[in-house]
Amino acid sequence: MTVTIKDVAKRAGVSPSTVSRVLSNHPRISLETSRKVKEIMEEMGYHPNMMAKSLVSKTTNSICIILPKPAEELFSNLFFMELIRGIVTQAGRSGFDVLISSGANEKEELEAVSRLLKGRRVDGVILLYSRKDDSVIDFLESNGYPFVLVGRSDRYENILSVDNDNVMAAFDATNHLITMGHERIGFVSGPPNLIVSRDRLAGYQKAMEESGLEIRPEWIVEGEFLQDSGYRAMSFFMNLPNRPTALLVVDDMISFGVLRGLNELKYTVPQDLALVGFNNIPLSELSSPPISSIDIGIYHLGYTASQVLIQAIQQPDKDIGYTNRFIIPHRLIVRESSMYSPGRK
Template sequence: MLGLATIKDVAQLANVSPSTVSRVIADSKRISDETKERVKAAMQQLHYHPNLIARSLIRRSSQTLGLVLSRSTDSAFSNPFFPEILRGISAVSKSYHYGLMLAAAEDYAEEAKLCLKMMTERRVDGVLLLASRVNDGLIRELSASDCPFVVLGRAPESLKCYSVNNDNIQAAYSAVRHLLNLGHQRIALLNGPADYIFCQDRFEGYRFAFREFGIEHDPEWIKSGSLTQEDGYRLTRELFQLDPAPSAIFCVDDVMAIGAYQAIKERGLTIPGDIAVVGFNDDPLASVIEPHLTTVRIPIYEMGVTATQMIIRILEGNEPLPFQRVLSSELVIRQSCGANP
């Protein structure tokens, strides 16, 4: 019977009806845990695998979630943020027997097209957007078409939609305030693309910290580029052309901070003796590079878990409240800022 077991065989071995086996496969809440365990044990013993394609046709469901990366796969997976958030998404989707379909594009127009195509062709039941933009047309289209979706990041305030976020304004504020408390006033900002809401929020946190201390920040200290090590290196070299040069650098991503390290050391300067550096995300390399990087730790894995739980609750007809979930962050003080950890 190996590999050829039917649902009737499972039902007979578990001493239940075939309809009960179907309900167990669908994870029905009406079935007791004891019965579920008995049926699952029978399925395992008989090497029975449910026909997910047939199930999806009956339920008019693909049993698949769409993931929209908001950038090309090369640039996304070179940043440790994405593998970690995908780990959280995968953990929950697997436990609920959902597959994952990835959409990645070189530009925003192609990204929106791919996402809407996944939905209209019913290849996915719902969508997780792994970033949000200012004036995000894709979010507006998904909202208007009643497509189930959850945004990882702060959604545009004009649109009421489900989202999971960390408070980027507060997190950036705490990092820059820490540098100001250490006596730094010439603090540069290495930011990402201005059309991403999280980059705008981290800039706002930077501004708020200066405002609290009654200090004017110099616009020349603010540099924007892609969230890559190469741009972190390039923009730091540009900062060295200023007179006087900044005494500290706040990077909105640890990958950019690693590029800043490279430029600083290439110039023969020391961290934090000549210039302090603070990053964001608590990349695994942050505690390995020398000196260890002071950074903001955000719950990346938990964001993926929470967002996936939300989209599955929506698909099951259970409205998750509140609409917006905001997870906490933490400033991790190491050697690169000059403070005593």
């Protein structure tokens, strides 16, 4: 015989509406009552009819993560894996399921978002990127759908977003290299249409200008957030007649490609080229040499994005707080890859 909400309520000594509120994680239900009801559900083998629940409440208790390009490319970058881990952990604790979608281009991403939200398959969306003039953000904002951006929008100031101060982070990383005695510092960037690439480039330029150091166009190379971008950049940089003595690299995965390229060219880090990366993924500490990196709190970025979105879904009329933009602090982790002064003999 199928166990119903009424059966659970009778055993727990509460009303059926209280059981329903426990299932929807209603904030007015005490922790003690929630724990008691959930224990009885488990004892009785009760499984809620999520389809029926969705029809009644007009919610799905599901959120969607939109990946910025085909998943097989992104999952090779540990940044996205750690970001998603933070999102999924918090969502699970709040009783939400997580669906992941991607597209080969912006048009396919927009179609996926529209299909999921208009079909009421998810209650809200987390975007793992911020692009210039993004049509996906335009669609979400104009239709009033709940969403959170991991990053910064260049067009909308009041949307919910979770980010780092990427300008200041790149400024701090560049200043570290300047403090070590480097004057010729290059920058390996990500795709120019991504806001994070532009912000980190701006921070690098600001530090160089404030120190009175020259910025040469050939010292700035753009690429993708993949090892191959760093690998290809090395054959270019190391053949320059006046090459940099240090590099700021926009992502640690690109830094691994830099190390591979330098090794094949018989150069050593940091003696021939000092290096600072971004994201401080676990492999940065285990590489040879260990890579200095800006720790941006990847897990915390994802966890906070999930938390903010679910709060917006459950309490749409409640003011989130004094700001819609949540900034996760960064810190520079100094390791062997940058601990060398070009003036030291």
